[in-house]
Amino acid sequence: MKRDIRVSLGLIGLETLFGGDIRAAIDWLAVAEEIGIDGVTLTDHVVMGEALENYPYGPFPMPLDWPWWEPIALLSAIAQATKRVRLQTAILISPLRPAVLLAKQLATLDVLSGGRVSIGLGVGWQKEEYEASGVPWEGRFGLMIEQIEVARALWRDAPAAYHGRTVSFDRIHSRPFPVQQRIPIMLGIAPSERNVARIADHADGWLPIQADVPSIAEGIARLRDAFAERGRDPASLMVRAVPRAAKGDNGRPNMDRTLDNARAMVEAGVTEIELFPLHFARDRAGAEALVEKLAAFKASLTP
Numbered sequence: 001m002k003r004d005i006r007v008s009l010g011l012i013g014l015e016t017l018f019g020g021d022i023r024a025a026i027d028w029l030a031v032a033e034e035i036g037i038d039g040v041t042l043t044d045h046v047v048m049g050e051a052l053e054n055y056p057y058g059p060f061p062m063p064l065d066w067p068w069w070e071p072i073a074l075l076s077a078i079a080q081a082t083k084r085v086r087l088q089t090a091i092l093i094s095p096l097r098p099a100v101l102l103a104k105q106l107a108t109l110d111v112l113s114g115g116r117v118s119i120g121l122g123v124g125w126q127k128e129e130y131e132a133s134g135v136p137w138e139g140r141f142g143l144m145i146e147q148i149e150v151a152r153a154l155w156r157d158a159p160a161a162y163h164g165r166t167v168s169f170d171r172i173h174s175r176p177f178p179v180q181q182r183i184p185i186m187l188g189i190a191p192s193e194r195n196v197a198r199i200a201d202h203a204d205g206w207l208p209i210q211a212d213v214p215s216i217a218e219g220i221a222r223l224r225d226a227f228a229e230r231g232r233d234p235a236s237l238m239v240r241a242v243p244r245a246a247k248g249d250n251g252r253p254n255m256d257r258t259l260d261n262a263r264a265m266v267e268a269g270v271t272e273i274e275l276f277p278l279h280f281a282r283d284r285a286g287a288e289a290l291v292e293k294l295a296a297f298k299a300s301l302t303p
Contacts, residue, residue: 005301006272007294008039008088010242012062013278017287022069026081028284035288036295039086039118040078041240041274042071046096049128056125057210072105079113087113090207090240090274091122091188095143096133099167100174103151107178115179120207120240121148122188139166141189141198148185148202155183186238191219200226205238205271211261216241217268224269240272241265245279253279255290259297266301273297 009032011025018024029040045068052060075087087109094102110117123140124130130137146164153160155178159171188207189195196219199206206223208216216239224234243261248254258280262273275294277287 004271005266005298006038006086006240007036007298008041008086008240008272008274009037009291009294010041010043010090010274010276010278012043012276013066014287015067017277017281017283022074026074026077028287029078029085030081030083031288032291033082033085035291036298037085037291038298039088039272039274040075040082041088041090041120042069042074042092044068044071044089044092045124045126045129046070046093047129047132049126049132051126051128054126072109075117076109076112079109079116085116086118087116088118088120088240090120090186091124092119093124093129094121094147095123095135095140096129097147099143099147099150100154100169100172102147103154104174106151106183107155107174107176110178110180110183111176113179117178117180118184118186118238120186120188121203122207142166144187145198145202151183184238186240191215191222196222196226199223200230200232204236205240208239208241208270211242211244211265213261213264213268216265216270220269237269238272239270240274241270242274242276255280255293259293262297263301 015022015025048064050064071089071092079087106117106119121144123144127137143166146167150162150167153162154174158173161170184204186205186207187199187203188209190209220239223237227234227237243258243265245253246257246261277290280290281287
């Protein structure tokens with residue numbers, strides 16, 4: 001059965017296709033939106049320590065001097081250059097931001113964009129980044145959950161009250177409220193039993209960390225069961241995933257073969273496919289060709 005599937009662009013390194021000009025890359029996103037992209041996604045590092053060997057998913061793919069744009073600031077610029085695409089992260093390392101400030105930033109972005117924020121949160125992987133930010137490494141998962149609870153309270157009530165382990169307040173006002181009644185929040189965490197409960201209790205979707213389709217299918221099944229147990233509609237679960245980049249006969253990343261992997265993800269229950277132009281294109285023309293293929297892929301899956 002066909003169902004609505006979304007497609008998005010991971011923006012890491014997009015400026016390299018535009019001579020390193022991030023402003024030109026932002027302007028181009030209006031073209032990608034017109035062709036048919038549903039969302040754009042940014043990745044976050046506030047600072048980077050040099051212990052890249054601690055990256056838990058293989059060799060770290062970027063050099064130390066890579067420019068990590070601050071996601072909320074850059075998404076605000078993208079909001080002004082576009083009209084329809086969802087503004088996303090995968091992931092924002094939320095514990096590095098104070099909870100009330102994060103709530104204000106996201107509410108402001110939602111208003112500026114006319115209600116287009118879909119935020120992906122996680123806890124990152126590098127202890128040195130926490131130490132440099134003055135944030136304890138231990139307890140980071142609990143801090144992230146408190147941040148979600150604080151944001152929901154501040155987005156809903158004025159005055160608002162909250163009493164948690166690290167944040168506590170009474171009769172606090174935070175305006176503006178978001179345009180959306182509920183900003184979608186997705187968590188980029190492994191689908192352990194505890195994390196499945198975290199997503200089902202506090203979030204709207206899941207960002208699988210790796211591209212293994214059987215593991216993703218298993219995680220989706222467990223999350224849908226957890227949603228149902230809590231009286232939530234299992235069909236409302238959002239899952240945004242990046243398919244494994246497949247190579248062609250020439251040894252280079254091949255878009256068509258990669259979309260075959262994406263199709264398997266959709267069959268497993270993924271609701272949004274994300275691809276990185278940096279992996280498949282060398283210039284603007286290549287990026288536009290990628291967007292056209294993504295839009296055609298979506299059309300082949302959507303009623």
